[in-house]
Amino acid sequence: MKIPEKLNLAFLPTPICKIENLSKKLNQNIFIKRDDLTGVEVSGNKIRKLEYSVFQAIKENAEVLITCGGIQSNHARATAMVAAKLGLKSHLVLRSNSVPAPKGNHLLDMLVDAKITYLNENEFQNNLEYEMKKIKKEYEKSGINSYIIPLGASNGIGNFGYYNCMDEIIEYEKINNIIFDTIVCTVGSGGTYSGLFLNNLINNHNRKIIGFNVSDNSDYFKMKIEEIIHESMNLMDVKKEFSKKDIEIIDGYVGRGYALNTSSELEFIKKIAKSEGIILDPVYTGKCFKGMYEEIKKDRFKDSKNILFIHTGGLFGLFPKADEFNF
Ligand SMILES: Cc1ncc(COP(=O)(O)O)c(C=O)c1O
Numbered sequence: 321m322k323i324p325e326k327l328n329l330a331f332l333p334t335p336i337c338k339i340e341n342l343s344k345k346l347n348q349n350i351f352i353k354r355d356d357l358t359g360v361e362v363s364g365n366k367i368r369k370l371e372y373s374v375f376q377a378i379k380e381n382a383e384v385l386i387t388c389g390g391i392q393s394n395h396a397r398a399t400a401m402v403a404a405k406l407g408l409k410s411h412l413v414l415r416s417n418s419v420p421a422p423k424g425n426h427l428l429d430m431l432v433d434a435k436i437t438y439l440n441e442n443e444f445q446n447n448l449e450y451e452m453k454k455i456k457k458e459y460e461k462s463g464i465n466s467y468i469i470p471l472g473a474s475n476g477i478g479n480f481g482y483y484n485c486m487d488e489i490i491e492y493e494k495i496n497n498i499i500f501d502t503i504v505c506t507v508g509s510g511g512t513y514s515g516l517f518l519n520n521l522i523n524n525h526n527r528k529i530i531g532f533n534v535s536d537n538s539d540y541f542k543m544k545i546e547e548i549i550h551e552s553m554n555l556m557d558v559k560k561e562f563s564k565k566d567i568e569i570i571d572g573y574v575g576r577g578y579a580l581n582t583s584s585e586l587e588f589i590k591k592i593a594k595s596e597g598i599i600l601d602p603v604y605t606g607k608c609f610k611g612m613y614e615e616i617k618k619d620r621f622k623d624s625k626n627i628l629f630i631h632t633g634g635l636f637g638l639f640p641k642a643d644e645f646n647f
């Protein structure tokens with residue numbers, strides 16, 4: 321079984337800590353893996369995937385990293401930062417109906433001089449792949465080699481980022497004599513969930529991997545995750561059967577839609593900040609953590625001894641939402 325090579329860009333392993341107050345309140349042991357601490361500029365989950373994707377890009381002699389996301393994309397920002405660190409250029413295709421004043425992640429994209437193409441909602445939805453290929457072709461015409469990293473680096477190669485993270489979790493368990501029987505993560509493009517799931521499957525760890533989707537619906541992500549896992553298995557030269565039914569994505573916490581918030585979601589972020597000193601982000605971890613909280617209250621995890629929530633970052637996306645909070 322072979323796992324692709326990678327760069328070392330993230331601060332790993334990330335710490336795991338128990339959130340004491342909420343654990344007491346809910347009578348359930350909840351731990352957090354602090355993947356929001358993988359770095360500062362490159363903080364969050366995307367850097368784990370980029371370690372693999374960008375290794376591949378460099379191997380293919382790319383000078384420009386092309387990728388995409390929402391206007392506040394953490395993944396696009398992490399890619400732009402990695403490009404700057406490695407002396408490469410970045411070209412981001414961002415979803416926005418206008419060219420907004422730079423804030424949060426978008427501001428950081430501008431700071432490192434990422435080239436940005438803005439696509440409106442409709443173009444982003446329907447023509448994204450075509451637009452990225454068109455940009456690649458333009459570079460080619462100027463004799464510049466570029467590399468396309470798909471949305472969230474969620475493909476067969478980026479998947480190894482969270483495959484790796486699962487090894488890190490198991491190692492922590494051995495050292496600290498604990499088992500995390502349930503592992504919870506946010507599902508935005510699928511690659512965090514799929515990496516954890518694949519490692520769990522191949523190595524028979526038998527942990528429950530639970531995702532909460534923050535866009536689309538669980539059926540869409542089950543299909544996407546299945547696809548990513550097969551792509552990775554091909555790269556590893558491994559085949560192991562699994563059923564789509566084993567992919568557990570809990571729907572119902574998307575709220576008003578991707579990157580949109582309800583006041584109760586924002587109140588929940590305030591509540592967790594106040595009681596735990598942990599900052600969740602409004603687009604991903606806030607919704608996922610709220611989902612986990614609600615489901616614990618409904619007794620869905622009553623058989624779980626130790627739940628591990630993966631904090632996948634997203635802090636910079638909080639600041640552009642400042643006006644939506646009620647203080
Ligand atoms: C902060 C944060 N958390 C979670 C996710 C979701 O992870 P994935 O795209 O691997 O499903 C993303 C990106 O989509 C993110 O930026």
